[in-house]
Amino acid sequence: MGTDMDVKLFNYHSRRAQLARFGRILSPWIFGLELTTALLLVFGIFLVVVQMPLGWALIGLAAVPAMIVQWYKYELREVPVDDKNRSIDARLDAEMLALLSPQPSPKEIALALMKVNGGLFFEVRFGIGGSFLKEVSSENSDDTASIFEEALKIADSLDGKVSPGVLIVAMVRQVPMRETLLGHLQLSDEDLMRGVKWYHYISNLIATKSSKPKQPGGIGRDWSFGWIPNLSRFGVNIAQSGTMARGEIRTDTLMQLVSNIEAGGTIALVGRDGVGKTELVYELAEKLMSPSAAVPKSLWYQQVFMLDASRILAAAGQRGGLEALVSNLLGEAFAAKNIIVCFDNAELFFEEGVGAVDLTSLLLPVIEARRLRIIMTMDEQRFLRISKRTPALTGAMARIVVQPTDESDTLKVLEDHLPMIEHRRKVTFMYQALKEAYRLSQRYVYDVAMPGQAITLLEQAAEYPEEGGLVSARSVNTAIEKTTGVKTANASDKDERETLLNLESLIHKRMIGQERAVSVVSNALRRARSGVRNQNRPVGTFLFLGPTGVGKTELAKSLAAVYFGGENNIIRLDMNEFVSSDDVARLIADGADDPSSLTAQVMKQPFSVVLLDELEKAHSSVLTTLLQLLDEGILRDVRNREVSFRDTVVIATSNAGADRIQEYIQRGYSLQQFEEQFVNELISSHIFHPEFLNRFDEMVVFAPLQKNELLQVVDLILADVNKNLASQKITISVTQDGKELLVERGYDPRLGARPMRRMVQRTVENMVATLLLERGSMPGATIEITKEHLEEVLGKKQQADDIAAGL
Amino acid sequence: MFLVGLISWWYGRGWVGQWRRVAHRFALTLEFFSVGQLLSTLFSPFRQISANGGSDGSIGSELRAFIDQLISRIIGAFVRFFTILFGIVVIILQAVYETVIMVAWWFLPLLPVAGFIMLAIGWVPTWM
Numbered sequence A: 001m002g003t004d005m006d007v008k009l010f011n012y013h014s015r016r017a018q019l020a021r022f023g024r025i026l027s028p029w030i031f032g033l034e035l036t037t038a039l040l041l042v043f044g045i046f047l048v049v050v051q052m053p054l055g056w057a058l059i060g061l062a063a064v065p066a067m068i069v070q071w072y073k074y075e076l077r078e079v080p081v082d083d084k085n086r087s088i089d090a091r092l093d094a095e096m097l098a099l100l101s102p103q104p105s106p107k108e109i110a111l112a113l114m115k116v117n118g119g120l121f122f123e124v125r126f127g128i129g130g131s132f133l134k135e136v137s138s139e140n141s142d143d144t145a146s147i148f149e150e151a152l153k154i155a156d157s158l159d160g161k162v163s164p165g166v167l168i169v170a171m172v173r174q175v176p177m178r179e180t181l182l183g184h185l186q187l188s189d190e191d192l193m194r195g196v197k198w199y200h201y202i203s204n205l206i207a208t209k210s211s212k213p214k215q216p217g218g219i220g221r222d223w224s225f226g227w228i229p230n231l232s233r234f235g236v237n238i239a240q241s242g243t244m245a246r247g248e249i250r251t252d253t254l255m256q257l258v259s260n261i262e263a264g265g266t267i268a269l270v271g272r273d274g275v276g277k278t279e280l281v282y283e284l285a286e287k288l289m290s291p292s293a294a295v296p297k298s299l300w301y302q303q304v305f306m307l308d309a310s311r312i313l314a315a316a317g318q319r320g321g322l323e324a325l326v327s328n329l330l331g332e333a334f335a336a337k338n339i340i341v342c343f344d345n346a347e348l349f350f351e352e353g354v355g356a357v358d359l360t361s362l363l364l365p366v367i368e369a370r371r372l373r374i375i376m377t378m379d380e381q382r383f384l385r386i387s388k389r390t391p392a393l394t395g396a397m398a399r400i401v402v403q404p405t406d407e408s409d410t411l412k413v414l415e416d417h418l419p420m421i422e423h424r425r426k427v428t429f430m431y432q433a434l435k436e437a438y439r440l441s442q443r444y445v446y447d448v449a450m451p452g453q454a455i456t457l458l459e460q461a462a463e464y465p466e467e468g469g470l471v472s473a474r475s476v477n478t479a480i481e482k483t484t485g486v487k488t489a490n491a492s493d494k495d496e497r498e499t500l501l502n503l504e505s506l507i508h509k510r511m512i513g514q515e516r517a518v519s520v521v522s523n524a525l526r527r528a529r530s531g532v533r534n535q536n537r538p539v540g541t542f543l544f545l546g547p548t549g550v551g552k553t554e555l556a557k558s559l560a561a562v563y564f565g566g567e568n569n570i571i572r573l574d575m576n577e578f579v580s581s582d583d584v585a586r587l588i589a590d591g592a593d594d595p596s597s598l599t600a601q602v603m604k605q606p607f608s609v610v611l612l613d614e615l616e617k618a619h620s621s622v623l624t625t626l627l628q629l630l631d632e633g634i635l636r637d638v639r640n641r642e643v644s645f646r647d648t649v650v651i652a653t654s655n656a657g658a659d660r661i662q663e664y665i666q667r668g669y670s671l672q673q674f675e676e677q678f679v680n681e682l683i684s685s686h687i688f689h690p691e692f693l694n695r696f697d698e699m700v701v702f703a704p705l706q707k708n709e710l711l712q713v714v715d716l717i718l719a720d721v722n723k724n725l726a727s728q729k730i731t732i733s734v735t736q737d738g739k740e741l742l743v744e745r746g747y748d749p750r751l752g753a754r755p756m757r758r759m760v761q762r763t764v765e766n767m768v769a770t771l772l773l774e775r776g777s778m779p780g781a782t783i784e785i786t787k788e789h790l791e792e793v794l795g796k797k798q799q800a801d802d803i804a805a806g807l
Numbered sequence B: 001m002f003l004v005g006l007i008s009w010w011y012g013r014g015w016v017g018q019w020r021r022v023a024h025r026f027a028l029t030l031e032f033f034s035v036g037q038l039l040s041t042l043f044s045p046f047r048q049i050s051a052n053g054g055s056d057g058s059i060g061s062e063l064r065a066f067i068d069q070l071i072s073r074i075i076g077a078f079v080r081f082f083t084i085l086f087g088i089v090v091i092i093l094q095a096v097y098e099t100v101i102m103v104a105w106w107f108l109p110l111l112p113v114a115g116f117i118m119l120a121i122g123w124v125p126t127w128m
Helices: A002-008 A015-049 A054-076 A106-113 A117-126 A130-136 A141-157 A164-174 A178-184 A189-209 A229-234 A251-263 A277-289 A309-316 A319-336 A360-369 A380-389 A391-395 A407-425 A431-444 A452-461 A473-484 A494-501 A503-508 A515-529 A552-562 A583-587 A598-604 A620-632 A658-666 A671-685 A707-728 A736-746 A754-775 A787-794 A797-804 B002-011 B013-033 B035-040 B046-052 B059-121
Strands: A235-237 A266-270 A303-307 A339-343 A374-378 A397-401 A540-545 A570-574 A609-613 A634-636 A642-644 A649-654 A698-701 A731-734 A782-785
Touching: A002 A141, A015 A054, A015 B002, A054 B002, A054 B013, A054 B059, A106 A117, A106 A130, A106 A141, A106 A164, A117 A130, A117 A164, A117 A189, A117 A431, A130 A164, A141 A164, A164 A178, A164 A189, A178 A189, A189 A407, A189 A431, A229 A235, A229 A309, A229 A319, A251 A266, A251 A277, A251 A397, A266 A277, A266 A380, A277 A303, A277 A374, A309 A319, A319 A339, A319 A360, A360 A391, A374 A380, A380 A391, A391 A397, A407 A431, A407 A452, A431 A452, A431 A473, A452 A473, A494 A503, A494 A515, A503 A515, A503 A552, A515 A540, A515 A552, A515 A649, A515 A698, A540 A552, A540 A671, A552 A570, A552 A609, A552 A649, A570 A598, A583 A620, A598 A634, A598 A642, A620 A634, A658 A671, A671 A698, A707 A731, A707 A736, A707 A754, A731 A736, A731 A754, A736 A754, A736 A787, A754 A782, A754 A787, B002 B013, B002 B059, B013 B035, B013 B059, B035 B059, B046 B059
Parallel strands: A266 A374, A266 A397, A303 A339, A339 A374, A540 A649, A540 A698, A570 A609, A609 A649, A731 A782
Antiparallel strands: A235 A303, A634 A642
16 A cells, blocks of 8 residues: 555656756757857867867867767657656656646646647547646646556556556546546547557657668668569569558468468458558568568568559550560569569459450469469459459469458558548548548448548548648548538537427428328437437338328428438339349349449438338348348348448338228228227238338328318419419419319329329419410419319319329 | 766766667668678679570570679679678778767766866967
8 A cells, every 4th residue: 555655646856757857948958059069169179279278178168068968868858767666757758747846736737738749649639638637627736646546557557658648548537527528529438548559659659760770681682682673663662662550450461471471372362442452561561671580581571562553554565565574574573582573453464354454374374383472462352253264373372361450450550541641631630530430431431341441531531621620520420421411420500400300390391191100200310310319220211001192202202302402312212113033133233233223322322211112012032132221221232232221211101901091091990099900900911021010110001181181282282383383473372162172173082182283283274374375474463263263174073083083 | 966967877877878879870780781691692693683594405595694694693792792891891980980989978077177177287289
C-alpha cells in the first residue's frame, strides 16, 4: 500500500522532472546557443590570429554553450522514461512533466494537455482533450493521485510510458458521466486505448526513422547481381517507394509468403479487390530490404520488381513484340539472380480483352520450371476462371489466399494510410471518421473488400470536410448521402424531424383511409431514423393484403414521395413476371447484364421503397430467395456480392384472400374484428409458407374504402385535375351531389377505387375541353360542375360503366 | 543544479551516449562499404554482364562467353578493389575523427579554464 501511495504522488524535485523543466526552458534558446558557439569560436580564432590573447578566452567560453546544446539534444529534449522506476515522475511524458507545478490539480493537468503534442493529437483526432477536460476537472490537487494511479495502471498494460494520451484516458475514466460523454462523442474506452497505441506508434516511428541506413546492404550489395536495364524501365523496384504499413497486420500471411518465396517458383496471391494483395507485396519487399532473423538469408536484399502491365503493353506494339519483351524481362530477372518479379493484377496476362493479353503459352513453361521467383496478385474470381481454363497454370503456382481484414485490422490500415491521404487532400481525419468509414463502407461500397472498401469511402469523405478541414463521422455520412442518397446519420435536421413526426398527415395528403397501414409504416420509419431499429434488417418489411384499388400501391408511392425524395425512388417489381424458378436469376442479375434486376437497382439506389407487387404470383424459388432479404436485409447477386437492403422499406402487396375480405365486410365485420382471423386463415391456406410470412414485420389488411372515403378520393383526383389545368388558369369545382354521383358510378366493388380516377378524369376533363372549345380561352374562370352536368355525360348507366371499365 | 546536472551528464550518460553514437556511425559506414561482402565477391562477374550471352555450343561462342566472363570478372575485381581501398581510407579517417571527438569530449568542460589560463599567460602563436 505504502509503495502504491508513493508511485502515484508527483515528486516535483525528482531528477527527471528537473531535467524536463531544463529542457523546456532551453528549447527556445538552442539556436541562439549554437550561434553563440560559432561566433565565439570565429571571433576567438580571429583574435588569436591577430595576436590578441583574449581570443583564447573566447574559444574556451565557446565550450559552455556547445556543451549545453549537446546536453539538450541528447537528453533534455526527450528525457527518457526511467523503466526501472514506477513512480509517475519517472514514467510521465517529459513534455508534460515540464509543465506541472509541485502540486498539480486535475485542472492544471488538463491545461498542460492543451500545450503538448500528444494532447493536441487527441484533441483533433478524437475531439477530446485538455480544453474539454479542464471544464470537468477539479482544482483540488488531492484528486490528482487517483488520476496518476489510473495512468500508471494503463501504462503498465502498454509500453510503460505515461503519455498525454494515457493521461487523457485516465482523466476520462474519472469523469462521473463518462459513458454519456463518450457516447456523445461516438467513442468507447476501447477507442481511446486504440488512440493511445496509435500515438505511441507514430512517436516511435518518428524516433526510429532517422536511424535507418539509406542503402541497406551497402554500396556493393547489387554489384554481383545482374544488370537490369529493361526491368528498370518496365517495372518498379517497390522497396524503394516503401510502404506505410506498420507490419502488424496479416503477419502470418506475410511469413507464409516469405517461406513460399524461399522455396522458389510462382506464388499466386489471391483475394478480392481492395483486400491488400499489392500492399502485402510491398511489405514483403520492405522486409527483404531490412532483414531480420525471421527472413531466410537466401532472401536478404532480394528486390521485388513490379511489372507495369500498361507500359509493357504500350511498348510491345504487336503481339510477337509483347512476347519477346516479356521473355526478355523474365530472362533479365533470372540472370540478375536477385530479382523477384511481381505481376500485379496478373489476370491481365492470362486473358484476352481491353488492356489484357493472353500470355499463357509463354508464361506456363516459366512457371512450371520454377527457376524464377514470381509473385502474381489475382482477383479470386478471375483466378478460378483461369484455373478452370488452364488447370496446369494454377496448379504450378503456390496459392496464398488473402482474406479481408476485420474491424481492428482495418482501423490499423486506415491509421497507416492517413498521413498520405491527409497530405494529398490537405485535411485532417478524426478517429470517428475511420470507424464510420468501416461501418458504412461494409454496407454501401461494393466491388472491393476490406480494407479497400473503407479507404475508398474515406477518400470520398475527404471531399466533405467540416470547418477547419476536419473530416468527421458526419463527413463520412455526407459522402454516403451524396453518392447513394441514403440517410445514414440519425435525424437531426429540423425539417426532417418535422416530416417524421407528421408522416401520417403528409401521407394522407396523397391517399385516403387505411390509417393502420399508414401508421405502421410511419412508425417503422421513425424507429429507423431515431436510431432505435435493428441495423441489420431493412427499415421495415410489410405485407399489404387486400382487394384491388384500396391503396396498397398508392401507400408505397406516397411513402416514396413524402420521405424517400420522390416517387422515382421506388423500385417496383411485378412479381407476376417471376413465375418460374429460372426467374431467380433475373432477380439477382449483375447490373452490367440487366440493370433492371432487383439487386442492380438497389445497389444503385439503396435508399428507396422496394415494392413487390402481387407477391402471391411469384414462384416459390423466388420467394425463398427473398427470405434472406427480409431476414437480414441482404441479398447476394450472381457475382456473390452482398447487396444491402438495410436502408429500404420493403412492401409486398397481395390480393390473396381478397374475396374473403369482401365476404367479411359484406357480413358486417369491421377490419379490426376480422383482421387477425383473416391472417390466420391466410397462413393455413398455404398460399405463402408460414416461415415466409413470419419474416414480415407487419401484415396489414386493407379494407375496401367506405363511401365517405371515396368522396375524399374524388377530392384528391379533382385536385390533380386542377393542377393540370393550372397552366390554363382555370379552376373547376364539383358540387357535393356531383361528387356523390361520381362515386356511385365510378366505384366497382371488384376494382375498388381504381376506376374512379379514370371516371373523374374522363368526364370532368371532357366537359372542360368542350367548354373551352365553345367559349374560347377563359383565364381566371372557375367552372362549377353540378350533378346535372354530370348526368348529361353519365346519364346512361351503360356509358358510365364503359368509362369505368376504360372502354 | 544546472551546472551539476550538465557536468554529471557529460561524464556519465553523455559519454556512454556518445560512444553509442560513434558505434552507430561506424556501423553505418561499415555497412555502406560492406568490405566483407566486397571481399567475398571480389572476383564475381560485375553485374552479371556476361550472363545474357547465350552459347550455341560452338567453340567460338564458348570462347566468347569465356572472354565475356573474364572481362566481367576483371571489371568487378577492379571496381571492388578500389571501393574496398576507398572504404578503408574513409573508415580510418572516421576512426581518427571519432577518436579526436571522444578525447575532446573529456577535455571540453576544461576548455573555459584553459582559455582563461592562456589569456592570463598572454601567449599567442606568431606567424612570421
